[in-house]
Amino acid sequence: MKVSAEIKALEDKLGHTFRDKALLRRAVTHASMSGPGREDNQRLEFLGDRVLGLVMAEALLAHDRNASEGLLAPRFNALVRKETCAEVARTIGVGDALKLGRSEQMSGGRRKQALLGDAMEAVIAAVYLDGGFDVAQDMILRLWAPLIASVEEDAKDAKTTLQEWAQGRGMTPPSYTEVERSGPDHAPVFTIEARLATGETARATAGNKRQAEQAAARALLDTLS
Known part of the structure; x- marks a missing residue:
């Protein structure tokens, strides 16, 4: 040929x-x-x-x-x-x-x-x-x-990973909610809850919202395993 x-x-x-x-x-x-x-x-x-x-x-x-x-x-x-x-x-x-x-x-x-x-x-x-x-x-x-x-x-990037995991299963992106804020104004501490549309949740606390969201996403990924 x-x-x-x-x-x-x-x-x-x-x-x-x-x-x-x-x-x-x-x-x-x-x-x-x-x-x-x-x-x-x-x-x-x-x-x-x-x-x-x-x-x-x-x-x-x-x-x-x-x-x-x-x-x-x-x-x-x-x-x-x-x-x-x-x-x-x-x-x-x-x-x-x-x-x-x-x-x-x-x-x-x-x-x-x-x-x-x-x-x-x-x-x-x-x-x-x-x-x-x-x-x-x-x-x-x-x-x-x-x-x-x-x-x-x-x-x-745990938030990106969690979002791709959800989308890969036909789910809406996860939501992140501030459930608690403590500490003085100059040094606040945030507790964020990450939630999937199917009801799974995980919480994490950090000195700023972004870090708390990343930690909550990482914690939720760990539970999904």
Whole structure:
């Protein structure tokens, strides 16, 4: 099978030379180009999403052995969402290799976030089917390494983490209520209650409202584990 320059360049970025070139070709074929004898990437996308999820779950557990489920869940969601897959796809030139119908090409399909995210998941599945789980895992960890490091750093903001945890489950953002203020005016002490829409609460006290809110969010995350 003749291999295009774009497919060869993508192989190089992936760090995997395909035994079955048709797998990679299918992974970058959008539904707008499917037809008799030419499969699109939708089934591969379904599989790739699951492979990525398993690799990310194992990676997060290994990178932070003390993190609760309340901390791990928003990190996981951030790493496997379409936006993140599209970001990785851009860095390795998946858009250049996409096979699109004329309408998608004319509407800028090579830059569309949804198409890039879907194709990246399909490429993961193609690597998995061609090389096995260990090969796919090595590739994912290499491409996602900077994102794993940054999402763990971002997770230190407990309020952000709690909000992402809630939104990931279809809940409204948590609320923060000042339930007590004590001490003199020049050195007040605040007690803040963090509450989820489902009723879970936690309280914390600090010398300013922001610190108390962060501490309350952290305490609530701990209870959610």
